[in-house]
Amino acid sequence: MVALKVQPAGGAYGAPISASDSTKSAMIRIAGLEKRFKTRSGETVNALTNVNLDIHENEFISVVGPSGCGKTTLLRILAGLESRSSGAIQCDGAEITGPRPDVGVVFQQATLLPWNTVLANVLLPAHLRNDKSEATVKRAEGLLAFMGLKDFAQKYPFELSGGMQQRVAICRALMREPRILLMDEPFGALDAMTREAMNMELMRVWSEERKTVIFITHSIPEAVLLGDRVVVMSPRPGRISEIIDVDVGRPRSLQTMATPRFGELCDHIRTIFGAQSVTATSL
Ligand SMILES: Nc1ncnc2c1ncn2[C@@H]1O[C@H](COP(=O)(O)OP(=O)(O)O)[C@@H](O)[C@H]1O
Ligand SMILES: [Mg+2]
Structure with missing residues (x-):
């Protein structure tokens, strides 16, 4: 049996969090979070039940769970786009x-405006604030260069591949230099190779721009590769089953995925889902 540093799902308001975390105070604190939706037919859907989680500054938190377990709901509440029930x-x-200026959000679809150039799409948040300064344009151009899109600034979204469009969406989210980046399955629609390349890009952005990232995925290897901790959610009503410390050193690369420890952590998460009868199709 493999020794794992697993934090029971209590967090600061329940069971103790790990020793390394207890010395730092939380930047984001989620305590006893519940979300119920009323459907149009009048039924109540319990989307989130008793979610407790402390997130520290500059931490990379991966959240993995089956479809419909409330991952997007959790992210939308964190983004201030959705209210909570309690x-x-x-x-x-x-x-x-409500939405905060220091939070950037990236969704599964890049949601770029098709009639705007790549540069204009990245500048959109600034333009909405009536900021048309030279410095802002320079920042947008700098971000595009940073993401390998320097030569695509004047192209339109349809001229870009899916991976490139998602990189534009990440540039747009980084425009306001957010301290917190919320990402909801941002690479879910990409093919496997592009997805791996994007994982590497994201780790580079995170190591150079040092942000607090909450990254939602239904890919177990992606969650482990990227995260300092992996929050494992259970099927509906969404709860946190376990929080796992990813005790794999950084920098990480695709070779990291071939190490025994990486495999053990992925297997452990699969076992949790197995115990919950989560099938591959519901992930
Ligand atoms: N606006 C809404 N009205 C009613 N039910 C909703 C709404 N948004 C989400 N739900 C329900 O809440 C549950 C969690 O949804 P979601 O957060 O999108 O899950 P996930 O992102 O993990 O797939 C699902 O059962 C979904 O149908
Ligand atoms: Mg979702």
Whole structure:
């Protein structure tokens, strides 16, 4: 049996978190979070139940769970785009009540405006604030260069591959220099090779721009490769089953995925899903 540093799902408001975390105070604190939806037919859907999680500054948190377990709902609540039914959700000690300027969001679809150039798409958040300064254009161009898209600034989204479009969406999310980056299955629609390349890009962005990242995925290897910790969610009603410390050193590369420890951590998560009867089709 493999020794794993597993944190029971209690977090600061339940069972103790790991020793390395207990010395730092949380940047984002989720406590007793519940979300219920009323469907149009009048039924109540329990999307999230008693979610407790402390997230530290500059941490990379992966969230993995089966379809419909409330991952997007959790991210939308964190982004201030969705209300909660009960519980507390705080950033720097203040309740999250709406979208914040220091939070960037990347969704599964790049959601670029087809009639705008790549550069204009990246500049959109600035233009919405009426910021048309030279410095802002320079930042957008710098981000595009950083993401290997320097020569594509004047192209239109349809002229780009799916991976490139998603890189543009990441540039757009980084425009306001967010401290927190929320990503909802951002590479889910990409082919396997592009996805691996994007994982490497994201690790580079994270190591150079040092952000707090909450990254939702249904890929177990992707969650382990990227995360400092992996939050494993259970099927509906969405709860945290386990929080796993990824005790694999950085920098990580695709070769990391061939190491025994990486395999053990992935197997452990698969075992959790196996115990919950999560089939491959529901991941
Ligand atoms: N606006 C909504 N109205 C009613 N039910 C919703 C709404 N949004 C999500 N749900 C339900 O909440 C559950 C969790 O959804 P979601 O957060 O999208 O899951 P995931 O992202 O893990 O696939 C699902 O059962 C979904 O049908
Ligand atoms: Mg989702």
